Amino acid sequence: MKDREKDIILTGEYVGVVEEFLPDKESTYIKDGKIFASKSGIISKDLEKRKIEIKTHQESDRKTVKINDIVIGTILFLRKYSVGLNFYTLNRKLHFNSFYFGNIHVSQISNKYIEKITDAFQKTDIIRAKVIKEQSNEYDLSTIGKDLGVIHSDCSICGTELDKIGYNKLRCPMCGNIENRKLANDYRQVSYTLRY
Numbered sequence: 001m002k003d004r005e006k007d008i009i010l011t012g013e014y015v016g017v018v019e020e021f022l023p024d025k026e027s028t029y030i031k032d033g034k035i036f037a038s039k040s041g042i043i044s045k046d047l048e049k050r051k052i053e054i055k056t057h058q059e060s061d062r063k064t065v066k067i068n069d070i071v072i073g074t075i076l077f078l079r080k081y082s083v084g085l086n087f088y089t090l091n092r093k094l095h096f097n098s099f100y101f102g103n104i105h106v107s108q109i110s111n112k113y114i115e116k117i118t119d120a121f122q123k124t125d126i127i128r129a130k131v132i133k134e135q136s137n138e139y140d141l142s143t144i145g146k147d148l149g150v151i152h153s154d155c156s157i158c159g160t161e162l163d164k165i166g167y168n169k170l171r172c173p174m175c176g177n178i179e180n181r182k183l184a185n186d187y188r189q190v191s192y193t194l195r196y
Contacts, residue, residue, distance in 0.1 A: 004116065009037045010053055018053055021045070024053030031034070065090060065100055065139055069131045075123050081106045083121050084143060085129065102139040104129060108181050109143050120182035121166075124159075126152040128184050151186040164188070 003118060009015060016035045023035045030036075037043075041056035065071070076084040087100040104127075109120045120143075121127065129149050133140035143149045153162045155172035156179060162170035164187050170179050178187055 005044050007041045008041070010039055010040045011082050013037045015043060021052040022132065024051065025142065027054035028052065029034055052096075065131055065134070067131055067134065070128060070148075071100070071102065071131060071141070072128050074182060075121060075125055075127065076101070080117070083117055083127075085127060086101050098141065099137075101137070102129065102131065102141040104143055106139045108141065109134065110149075111144055114182070119180045121150065122153065122156050122179070122181070124154045124156075125150045125181065143182055143184075146185045149182040149187075151184050151187055153179070153181055153187075155179070161188070 003082050004033060006008055013036065014034060015021075015037055016023075018030060018033050021035060023030055026172050027037065027041065028035050028037050029038045035052060039054055039056060041054040043054050045051070065087070069113050071085075071087040072089040073085040073087040076086050078084075085102045085104060086104065088098070090095065102130045104113055104121075106117060109117075123177050127143065128148050129141035130145070130148055131139050131145050132142045153170060153174060154160065155177050157177045158172060158175045159173040160178060162181075163173055164183065165171045165178070168180055168183050170181055170183075171177070172179075
């Protein structure tokens with residue numbers, strides 16, 4: 001077994017025994033009580049938790065969606081009890097021509113009661129959400145949390161960018177229209193850079 005943290009491991013290489021470490025089901029496999037690498041990468045040992053896993057540079061650059069990923073997308077449709085979202089970023093990485101699609105059910109919009117979907121979202125909104133469940137090629141999403149929700153919104157009457165005037169209230173500077181949304185805490189102030 002490789003003794004040092006940060007050693008490179010190849011697929012199929014021996015990394016430890018089950019009596020010593022808990023294997024990671026995503027990056028290792030067990031045969032006859034021994035743990036082997038199921039992918040090439042850098043060995044990572046957590047001696048406190050007695051866990052061992054293989055990490056790769058591909059994790060940060062992956063293009064597949066996993067549970068707990070943060071996505072940004074636009075609304076495809078509004079239904080009575082859900083919103084359809086097309087993903088354009090995955091963990092701050094841009095995905096042009098993305099085929100990923102998710103739904104935000106009314107129960108996953110906010111901790112507060114939402115009577116109508118249109119009290120939280122409108123068709124032109126850009127939304128940040130968290131992936132909570134995978135269902136074949138669709139994903140269930142949630143905007144529960146301060147950093148999740150609408151990050152950009154336009155007036156439903158004249159199309160001007162809406163200004164935040166309260167916790168979940170917006171006002172149009174052009175026509176004065178007031179609208180409700182489930183806003184992220186950094187509404188219109190998204191500060192991180194996106195990667196390709």
